[in-house]
Amino acid sequence: MSTGAGASDLLHAEDSGLDQMVRGEQAVAARSPLQLFWRRFRRDKVAMVALGFIVFLIFVAIFAGPISRLFGAPAPNVQQTAALDDFGLPEGPSSEHLFGVDPIGRDVFARVLYGAQVSLTVAFIGTGLSVLFGVILGTVAAYYRRWVDTIIARALDVMLAFPVLLLGLGLATACSGEDGCVGGLIQPGLSVVIAIIVLANTPYVARIIRGQVLSLREKEFVEASRSLGASNRRIMFRDILPNLVAPIIVYATLFIPANILLEAALSFLGVGVQPPRASWGDMLSDAVSIFDVAWWFMFFPGMALLLTVLAFNLVGDGLQDALNPKSTRSN
């Protein structure tokens, strides 16, 4: 592993190795790493636009109600049979329903807005929890080594071997009973989805962190800290952890879009968010059967999903570049 200090090279420690040394920008000693990072990130136009979109999306999710009212849309679960034809088929986009309606007369515009709430909630909470558990497990395993590491690492390997979607389907089915499962902690709906995401992502995060910590724990500053009599906990979380911030941020950003897609997939399969709550995945799945007569019902949630995932991916790439200027896109 590399010997350079600082976060940036560690980010690529796993895949790029020794040659990833940080130089150049370090000359401007007066700037904090955060400032450095921001200066670099700002230069990436695409990532900035994507970031703008994410901020916009968060805004939309929080203010879904007022925004849909502003555009004259009804609440997301209001069924307007007037917007269905004699056969019960939905009407397309109009001034009254910007994105058209779905087959039971609900406004697609309002549902796409409210769907953002679900996607973002799942993305942030699910990813946040995975990172939290992953960091703790990875750090503990790598720091203590020996049997602790053996147990944790093997357990993670086992978890990694699970087919996520199948596990998700099984778990969702098992937990869809009257009282949920795990003593009622996991109820059908959002919490099942979050649980699945945590189960699926934690091992990845933990493996990456473990790899980083394995190298960091041999560093001089850790030895210095130890010789000063610092406790294990202090070393792990005050000395080592700050060095992991960069990879954590980047991986989290890259996990978020994957998790949004996973939520959509689970809802599509009918085991995710429970109707009538709006979710993009659920809308897409309902739209499939009438796609040829109601394109808007698939197009708008589909676009929302596409743009959101794309935005998170672009921001993720931008962050990665900014935190590791020597990587592929450096200039």
Add this chain to the structure above:
Amino acid sequence: MRRSFQWTLILGVLLALTLGVAACGGDDGDDGEQGTTQGTPAEGKKGGKLTALWTDDVDNIDCGISYYQMGFQVCAATQKALYGYEPEDAVNAVPDLAEAAPEISEDGKTVTVKIRTGIKFSPPVDREVTSADVKYAIERGFFNTVNNGYAGAYFGDLVGAKVGAKPGTEISGIETPDDQTIVFNLSKGTGGVVAGALALPLSAPVPKEYAEKFDAENPSTYGQNQVSTGPYMIENDASGKAVGYQAGRRIHLVRNPNWVADGDFRPAYVDEIDMPQGNDDTTVASRKILDGEAMINGDFSPDPAILKQVVSRQKEQLVLQPNGGGRWVAMNTTIKPFDDPDVRRAVVAGFDREAMRLTRGGELIGDIPTHYIPPEVPGFEEAGGLEGPGIDFMSNPAGDAALSAEYFKKAGYASGKYEGSESILMVGTSEGVAEKAALVAKENFEKMGFKINLKLVTQDAMYTKFCNSPPAKVVICPNVGWLKDFSDAQTYLDPTFNGDNILQTGNSNWSQLDDPELNKKMNDAKLVTDPQERADAWAEIDKDITNLAPAINWVWDKTPLIRSENVNAQASAFLGQWDLAFTSLK
């Protein structure tokens, strides 16, 4: 994708099926002129192969077990039950294996039927059918290896009959004084309904000496080794094994070489009927039929988008067949607040039943009920016909908020809406149009102030684990419905609203309506044998049920049937499906 199509499929099947099912099919007979049906040309072209697309399988290929519309459809082509129905008349059964109408004694305790001579079983049995074969057919319905779903309900009053009997158990109440005569002796005067039930496939003859060994197995394997008496039989090998039936994949019917056309009311035009299953994508399947790549639809209904296309462009390829069934949202009358009839009336009054009907395709798929007995079932006209008996809360299909408020006030809710804050459990189906209906129902209840906890599960679980099981304490079942078993209102109202029929499992009185006075009226009406008196009695009961508002009855179904341009397909009013033995190629 998967989900949506799956549901439609499950709908096709389960709706009809679990809902209650059974339109049965008869075959029937009597001498026949084939031309009695008006929809098809009197002389269809003989020969050729008919292809019907199915999504799923029948509930059971054994005509003594099947209790499902589609099973009945197949049996109508392969078996001769004692009686059957002409395609256009679902009310008056005609003799099939029987020679003439049944004779019911004055007291309704004896039913005598004469059967026809010269009818032979298909290979490998190849012998003439006698009354003993009908006796055995009904006896085996009670075997614990066969467990026919309606034997107990309609033949349970036979002297000596016991549901769940050991294979081989005889019923002393069925006598066969000679090879052409069969006498049913009943412990109660229920001869009227027994006579009606003789048009169900259970009465199709089964050769005891051949079937015994299959019926001794549990479950019986006679279905996979069956012999036929109708114009068609499932393709079989020399030993009798029905190789033309591959569960979940295909049902293949060929001509029964021992069938005698002379004297059978079915024309049986085509030579071969192929029913491939697994056409899960019903949109694709519907298109194949409309474009001529396949010929008729089997167990699924085309979805609203297809219906719209057919109505606007290919109208002559669509038949909307009333099927003697209805769908409702059941309110559990044993649980607060639905134990109060005025709350139920308020809900029915305020419910937008048009929105419910739109989930399945709108006006095309049936009328919005004004009472319970569906069109085409005796008692419908007596109960008020389409107009209805004029009960105010059933009169406004789009919902009447003012009237609803009035009833809520009567029930003690001064605001004109429900005021309780408890969470009310509603269990619906998570598939396709049924899910839409559940969501519409939830919205309607919430509009009236109820707080609904909607749980969506598979159609199968909805019935078996929740709605059919009173201990599950489900308050609202939005996706239930029932089809008549045969043209008698008893088969529609008794299983669904008679308090004596509430079961702890497999219950179909979903509202758990248990009104002693009403129960007594029903039990008395069962003993009426005169058809007109029966109709009047059940119409009266129908009014009482409607007035008790146990459910939100939102459609009297019509089954949309589609065909390709190259077939003359004939719909059967009795089956609510295409009649295979009356369909010919162009």
